[in-house]
Amino acid sequence: KQEVTQIPAALSVPEGENLVLNCSFTDSAIYNLQWFRQDPGKGLTSLLLIQSSQREQTSGRLNASLDKSSGRSTLYIAASQPGDSATYLCAVRFGNTGKLIFGQGTTLQVKP
Amino acid sequence: ETGVTQSPTHLIKTRGQQVTLRCSSQSGHNTVSWYQQALGQGPQFIFQYYREEENGRGNFPPRFSGLQFPNYSSELNVNALELDDSALYLCASSSMLQGGDTQYFGPGTRLTVL
Numbered sequence: 001k002q003e004v005t006q007i008p009a010a011l012s013v014p015e016g017e018n019l020v021l022n023c024s025f026t027d028s029a030i031y032n033l034q035w036f037r038q039d040p041g042k043g044l045t046s047l048l049l050i051q052s053s054q055r056e057q058t059s060g061r062l063n064a065s066l067d068k069s070s071g072r073s074t075l076y077i078a079a080s081q082p083g084d085s086a087t088y089l090c091a092v093r094f095g096n097t098g099k100l101i102f103g104q105g106t107t108l109q110v111k112p
Numbered sequence: 113e114t115g116v117t118q119s120p121t122h123l124i125k126t127r128g129q130q131v132t133l134r135c136s137s138q139s140g141h142n143t144v145s146w147y148q149q150a151l152g153q154g155p156q157f158i159f160q161y162y163r164e165e166e167n168g169r170g171n172f173p174p175r176f177s178g179l180q181f182p183n184y185s186s187e188l189n190v191n192a193l194e195l196d197d198s199a200l201y202l203c204a205s206s207s208m209l210q211g212g213d214t215q216y217f218g219p220g221t222r223l224t225v226l
Contacts, residue, residue: 004154032213034214034215036217041200041222042219042220043116043118043202043217043218043219043220044155044202044204044217045217046214046215046216046217049213049214051213089154089155091154091155097168098143098145098160098162098167098168098206099145099157099160099168099170100145100147100155100157100204100215101157102147102154102155102156103154104152104153104154105154
């Protein structure tokens with residue numbers, strides 16, 4: 001069964017700290033992996049997309065890595081800010097289907 | 113370029129009723145996917161439509177059905193509503209012509225079933 005897991009479920013850090021969010025998946029035959037941000041009661045905002053042939057992607061203070069052999073991805077956030085407070089979701093597209101399988105998310109709180 | 117829009121924003125129904133949710137895809141996108149997100153959970157894939165035909169379905173009963181129109185907008189219909197159908201329903205669009213990689217999500221419709 002293809003599953004995506006995110007640990008921890010919640011994380012609280014002081015402003016300015018660098019942090020890493022983790023995502024693991026059970027099947028190495030992934031097509032791509034996407035990281036999203038979700039503010040309370042809102043839709044999903046795409047942050048980064050990593051194709052199966054790539055090892056990492058960067059956008060501003062965000063860096064996402066992918067290790068298919070170990071079934072893991074990380075989202076690194078540099079110099080965290082209170083505005084980064086949100087739930088971060090990892091979603092994997094397995095094979096060549098359009099279906100995304102999501103983890104349960106990590107809720108991040110950055111304290112001023 | 114307009115983003116993905118959904119209507120209505122919120123909806124309250126009673127058990128046994130039927131509901132229709134609507135989604136307008138991002139300009140240039142020909143593929144629409146629907147997801148159900150229960151409180152505190154990650155979204156669950158319901159189904160995807162490409163060129164007006166269903167192109168994959170998740171583990172949802174037949175009372176969840178959909179349509180895609182020639183302008184690529186889409187509807188999600190749910191019959192015989194149950195209490196567990198209360199959730200945020202998200203629509204995502206992408207473009208198969210562009211590899212269909214990044215999915216862009218709308219703001220969602222919050223459905224409450226009483």
